[in-house]
Structure formats: C-alpha cells, structure tokens
Amino acid sequence: xxxxxxxxxxxxxxxxxxxxxxxxxxxxxxxxxxxxxxxxxxxxxxxxxxxxxxxxxxxxxxxxxxxxxxxxxxxxxxxxxxxxxxxxxxxxxxxxxxxxxxxxxxxxxxxxxxxxxxxxxxxxxxxxxxxxxxxxxxxxxxxxxxxxxxxxxxxxxxxxxxxxxxxxxxxxxxxxxxxxxxxxxxxxxxxxxxxxxxxxxxxxxxxxxxxxxxxxxxxxxxxxxxxxxxxxxxxxxxxxxxxxxxxxxxxxxxxxxxxxxxxxxxxxxxxxxxxxxxxxxxxxxxxxxxxxxxxxxxxxxxxxxxxxxxxxxxxxxxxxxxxxxxxxxxxxxxxxxxxxxxxxxxxxxxxxxxxxxxxxxxxxxxxxxxxxxxxxxxxxxxxxxxxxxxxxxxxxxxxxxxxxxxxxxxxxxxxxxxxxxxxxxxxxxxxxxxxxxxxxxxxxxxxxxxxxxxxxxxxxxxxxxxxxxxxxxxxxxxxxxxxxxxxxxxx
Ligand SMILES: Cc1ncc(COP(=O)(O)O)c(C=O)c1O
Numbered sequence: 001x002x003x004x005x006x007x008x009x010x011x012x013x014x015x016x017x018x019x020x021x022x023x024x025x026x027x028x029x030x031x032x033x034x035x036x037x038x039x040x041x042x043x044x045x046x047x048x049x050x051x052x053x054x055x056x057x058x059x060x061x062x063x064x065x066x067x068x069x070x071x072x073x074x075x076x077x078x079x080x081x082x083x084x085x086x087x088x089x090x091x092x093x094x095x096x097x098x099x100x101x102x103x104x105x106x107x108x109x110x111x112x113x114x115x116x117x118x119x120x121x122x123x124x125x126x127x128x129x130x131x132x133x134x135x136x137x138x139x140x141x142x143x144x145x146x147x148x149x150x151x152x153x154x155x156x157x158x159x160x161x162x163x164x165x166x167x168x169x170x171x172x173x174x175x176x177x178x179x180x181x182x183x184x185x186x187x188x189x190x191x192x193x194x195x196x197x198x199x200x201x202x203x204x205x206x207x208x209x210x211x212x213x214x215x216x217x218x219x220x221x222x223x224x225x226x227x228x229x230x231x232x233x234x235x236x237x238x239x240x241x242x243x244x245x246x247x248x249x250x251x252x253x254x255x256x257x258x259x260x261x262x263x264x265x266x267x268x269x270x271x272x273x274x275x276x277x278x279x280x281x282x283x284x285x286x287x288x289x290x291x292x293x294x295x296x297x298x299x300x301x302x303x304x305x306x307x308x309x310x311x312x313x314x315x316x317x318x319x320x321x322x323x324x325x326x327x328x329x330x331x332x333x334x335x336x337x338x339x340x341x342x343x344x345x346x347x348x349x350x351x352x353x354x355x356x357x358x359x360x361x362x363x364x365x366x367x368x369x370x371x372x373x374x375x376x377x378x379x380x381x382x383x384x385x386x387x388x389x390x391x392x393x394x395x396x397x398x399x400x401x402x403x404x405x406x407x408x409x410x411x412x413x414x415x416x417x418x419x420x421x422x423x424x425x426x427x428x429x430x431x432x433x434x435x436x437x438x439x440x441x442x443x444x445x446x447x448x449x450x451x452x453x454x455x456x457x458x459x460x461x462x463x464x465x466x467x468x469x470x471x472x473x474x475x476x477x478x479x480x481x482x483x484x485x486x487x488x489x490x491x
Contacts, residue, residue, distance in 0.1 A: 068096065068097070068100045069097060069100055069101055069104060069303070069306075069307075069345060070097060070303060070345050070444075071092060071094035071096075071097055071345075071346070071348065071468065073092055073348050073350075073390070073392070073442050074392070075392040075393065075394060075440065077092075078350055078392060078440050078442075079394070079438065081466060081476075082438070086464060086466070086476060088350050088351055088352040088370055088371075088440065089349060089350060089351050089352075089370055089371040089376060089463045090349075090350055090463050090464045090465065090466055090476075091347050091348070091349050091350075091446070091451075091463050091464070091465045091466065092347065092348040092349075092350065092465075092466050092468070093133065093135060093136070093346060093347050093447070093465045093466065093467045093468065094346050094347070094468045095135040095136055095138070095139035095346060095467070095468070096139065096468065096470055097139075097345050097346040097447075098136055098139040098140050098143070098342055098343055098346045098447075099139045099140070099142060099143040100143075101341070101342045101343075101345070101346075102124050102126070102139075102140055102143035102144065102145050102342060103143055103144075105124055105310070105336065105338060105341070105342065106122055106123070106124055106144070108310065108311070108314055109122040109314050109317070109318075109334075109336065110122050112314040112315055112317070112318040113318050113321065113334070115318065116318040116319060116321065116322040117322060117325070118318060118321045118322055118325055118330075118334075119330070120291070120321065120330065120331055120332060120333060120334045121332060121333045121334070122333070122334050122335075122336070123144075123145075123146060123290075123333055123334070123335050123336075124140070124143075124144070124145045124146070124335070124336050124337075124338065124342070125145060125146040125147060125148045125172070125174055125292070125335050125336070125337050126140035126141070126145035126146070126147055126148065126337075126339070126342065127148040127150075127295055127337050127339040128147060128148070128149060128154050128157065128158070129149075129150055129154065129339070129449075129452065130339040130340065130342075130343040130447070130448040130449060130452075131343050131346075131347075131447055131448060131449075131451065131452065132157060132451075132452065133451075133465070135467055136343060136346060136447070137157065137161065138161065139346075140342065140343075141161055141165070146171055146172045146173065146174070146335070147171070147172075147173045147174070148173075148174045148175075148176060148337050149173060149174070149175055149176070149177070150175075150176045150177030151177050151183060152180070152182045152183040152186050154177075155173075155175065155183065155186045155187070155190065156186070158173060159186075159190065162193070162195065168193065168194045168195050169194040169195070169196075171195050171196070172195075172196040172197075172198065172290075173190070173195060173196070173197045173198070174198050174200055174221060174254065174256075174292070174335075174337075175187055175197065175198065175199045175200060176200045176202060176223065176256075176258075177202070178202065178205070178206055178209070179199060179206055179209045179210050179213070180209075181213070184199075184209065184210070184213040184214065187199050187214075188213070188214065191218065196219070198219050198220065198221045198253055198254055198290075199214065199220060199221065200220070200221035200222065200223050200254065200256055201220060201221065201222050201223060201233055202223050202231065202232070202233070203223075203231065203232065203233055204233065204234075204237050207233060207237075207241060207246075207247075211241075211246050211247070216248065217248065217251060218251065219251055219253045220247070220251045220252055220253065220254075221252070221253060221254030221255070221256055221290070221292070222238060222252055222254070222255055222256065223256040223257075223258060224238070224255055224256065224257050224272065224275070224276075224279070226257050226258075226259050226269060226271075226272060227271045227272065228259075229259050231258075231259075232256075232257075232258075235275050235278070235279065238279065238282075238283075239282060242282060242283065249282070249283040249284050249287065250284070250287045251287075252283050252287060252288055253287065253288060253289050253290060254288065254289065254290040254291075254292055254335075255276075255279070255288055255290070255291050255292065255331075256292035256294060256335075257269050257272065257291075257292070257293060257294055258292070258293075258294020258295060258296070258337060259294060259296055269293070269320055270320055270323070273320075273323055273324060273327060276324060276327075276329055277324075277327040277328075277329055280327075280328075280329045285329060285331075288331060289331070289332050289333055290331065290332075290333050290334075290335050291321075291331035291333070291334050291335065292334075292335040292336075292337060293317055293320075293334065293335065293336055293337075294336075294337050295336070295337040295338050295339045295340065295341075296338075297309065297310060297313050297336075297338040297340065297341035298340065298341065299340050299341055299344040299345065299445050299448070301386070301387075301388050301445075302388070306341075306345070309341075310341060317334075317336075321334060339448055339449075340448040340449070343447045343448040344445040344446065344447045344448040345444070345445050345447065346447040347445075347446050347447030347450075348442050348443065348444050348445075348446065349371065349376060349377065349442070349443045349446045349450075349463070350440050350441070350442050350443075351369040351370055351371040351376075351409075351440070351441045351443070352369065352370050352438070352439065352440055352441075353367045353368070353369055353434045353439040353440075353441060354368050354369065354370055355367075355368045355434075356368065356407075356434045363406060364405075364406040364407060364408060364428045365405050365406065365407050365408070366407075366408050366409075366410045366419075367407050367408070367409050367410065367431070367434055368409075368410045369409050369410065369411060369412065369441060370412055371411065371412060371460075371463075372411035372412045372413050372418055372457070372458075372460055373409070373411045373417075373418050373419065373420045374411060374413055374415055374417060374418045374455070374457050375411075375412075375413065375454050375455055375456065375457050375458070375460040376450065376454060376460070376463065377420070377443060377446065377450055378450060378453045378454055378455065379449065379450060379453070380420050380421070381417060381418075382453070384421075384422055384425075386421060387443045387444060387445060387446065388443070388444035388445060389429060389431075389441055389442070389443055389444075390441070390442040390444065391431050391432055391439065391440075391441055392439075392440040392441070392442060393432060393437070393438075393439055393440075394437055394438055403433070404430040404431060404432060404433075405430070405431055405432075405433050405434075406428040406429070406430060407428055407429045407430070407431045408420065408421070408423055408428050408429070409429070409441070412458070412460060413457055413458045413460065415457070456485075459485075461479075461480035461485055462479040462480045463479065463480075464476055464477065464478050464479060465477045465479060
C-alpha cells in the first residue's frame, strides 16, 4: 500500500469525479482501515473540502507514516490492548515523533535560512509546558533541543534530566515566566553548574524582580513586546533600564519575540524591524548571541497541511531575518521554541463509542463516548479546537457502500457543554454507523497541552498511556492512582 501513502488527494479526486466504481480504486479504498473525517475549518483546501463534505462524501485518507512524523494507529493495535485488559480511554504516546520532528524542523529551517543568505545557526529550544511526560521531554533533549521553562517546578524537572546527562555544557536553558523568589533561587543554583541558564525578562515587574535578586553581571534575555501583544518588555522601558544603569547592556544574551497566537506571527514581528535596529544600536548587539522567534507554529489537521504550514512559517521567518540582516542586524543563533508543532502529533487519544441516540425529527445523532471534551480534550471546550478524528471498526471499512451518519459526540460528564463539535456551528462529524460492535474513535495530534490543562471534573483523571519505544514495542503506564488522588483531597 505504500505507493498510495503520498496521494490521498489523487484518490479523492478520482472518487469525487465519479470514477469510484473503477475496480482498482474501489479495491484500495476498501483496504483503508482508518477513516479520517477532515474538518475544513483550517484547511488550505477549505472551499473544495466544504463542497465535498456538503455532498455528504466522506473523505478517507490513510494516516500517513511518511518521514516518521506521525504514529499510525490501527484497529488491531487498539483491540489487542483492550483484549489484554486495558480500558479506553487511553493515550498512545510516541516519543520518536518528537525526536524526528525536532530533527526535521532544524534541517528545514537551516535550508530556508541559507536560501535567504542568512548565516545564523538554528536551534530548537523545547518548551516543556507542552507535555511533562519524561519520554517526551527526553526525546526532545536527545534530539539536541535546548529547553525553555516557565516555573520553578519545570526547572526541577530539568534538574532531574541533568542528573545523568552528558555534555551539559552544550545545553542552554531559557527561563520565562514570572520570577518568584523560589524560581530565582533555583535559577541561581543551576547557574553554578556547567549549564548555561538565562532568565528572560518578561515585563517591567519581572525585570525588577530579577534585577533585585540576580548578580549585576549575570546573563539575561529580554522578551520584547511585539506590537498587538500585552506581553514582553516595551522598548521605552528597555531603554530606561539601560540608561538608568539597572541593566548593563553587555548582560543581554538573548532577544525573544514570542507571540502565543496560533496564526502566522511574522506580520507582527515584521513591524518590529525598525525597533530591532534601534535596539541593536542601543544595546551593542555583538553581545547578543541568541535571537528567539518563540513558538506559535500551528499544527495542521493532515500531514500535508502540517508540513505546508511549517514551510510557510519557516519561509516567513527566514525572510524576516534576511530583512533584519539588510539592516545590519545579524545574530549568531536563531532559536525556535515551537511547542505544539513538535509535540502534538506524538500522541493520539482513544475513546470508545458506547451507544447512540437521536431526537425525534433530527437528522443527526448523539454518539456517547467514554471520554470527555471538558476534561480530556479541554481545548475543544476552551478554544473550540478541532481534532482529526478517525473511526476504527472491527471490520474493514467499505466507505463506498456504508452511508455515513451525521454525529455529535456526547462526553462522559453529560455536561451541557461536553459535546463535540460545538453544535451551534452546525458542522457535525460524518461517521460510519455504530452498531453495538466495538467502535473506537482516535483523536490525533493531542500531545500538546491537553493533559497539562485538563481538569478533574466528575473526578475523571488522567488516562493511562501506551508508550512506544524506538523499536516499536510498547509498555503501559498508569498516570492516576486512586489512593494518591483521594489523599490529595484529604481522604
Ligand atoms: C515562551 C514560550 N515559548 C514557546 C511556547 C510554545 O508555543 P507553541 O506551543 O504555540 O509553539 C510558549 C507557549 O505558551 C511560550 O510561552
């Protein structure tokens, strides 16, 4: 089947244009054991997809494994675990995806920088707030990522990794987040080791905390305020700190321009070019080793979209850096703190469908699942985020012959809001009909933030994890123990 992997759209084209009866195509479609319903909201093929979906055509693609930037999940993998006694919901975790993505990102970025004639070295710094599981953080670390932390606890976690790490002197840790006293103490302690630790001044209050606590010659980073954002140190304050003597400009090792928005950021950052030139002049730029473009690379819904978004981002980034270079502002190393793009695809979450119901006169169904969109996939609830949903059934799918049902998923808490997707958008999923036999729904790209942001509404606790090793073996780790949880509440 591998020759099919690169061409799902060709298959679709053929299908849509009516040649679906052509036996080879029918045969290929019938071999697909994973049905992915694409949502058109963020898709570059938005209009065409919308048109196809309106025609109630179901769009089938294989979750592709190309470049090892994804883990392919199949019905038989899930079923084997369930037969061994693991209950859904559970998470599939593939740390190798993180490692491959870091490597891929760095390689692609360097290619784009060179194309634009920018000589800087490129480095990924892994924002560990995306996912605290050891395998994920270590995968990034072993792929050569530096680290971005945002609190004293995150720094503790890194100290654990450093206990056995080699080449510590090659590692740089950037410390964002408000610098409360315990955090500053940990930063100072770690600065005494071989590791380079750079606190990043987030805003005026944060800067004052750092000036009070840190030696007056210790290295610093500055998060610059990007137009339109309320974060970062505004340019006039930076100048004030330098002119008043609070900040020796030779301490500044890093300039950071992170914007958390999941859209393309370089419009905002481009507006900073003249500011950056002025800053470079004021602070004597030759001390600044790192220019940090922050995170914000979006995760696409399909592999093709995902890689296109990355390319688009890197092209814009490289053009931005070339423009800076034309203003004689060049940095030895450019840092990306891409979090979501690197980590999301490393995890898939499996729910089971446990029943379905339909209101009289309605054309859509509610499928009840054993997970929740308030606890397990909280971005669905908070941000109206959409996920790639794959239906996995025991029999081979025959999408050409099975009529799809319009479906909303009803979450386990039975809260009014625990529904996916949001019915007010009138854009239900199209799923193969549930008929009481095992029926799994796999939510792709859930690896970033979902577990860290999750809550325990109705005491629904973090799910077990099936962790793949490099050689494709897996082991299961429970992430919640009843007694521990009860003791947290005084029981
Ligand atoms: C300082 C910093 N860097 C990087 C990131 C990661 O952003 P993303 O996951 O959007 O790439 C964040 C996220 O909030 C952040 O605050």
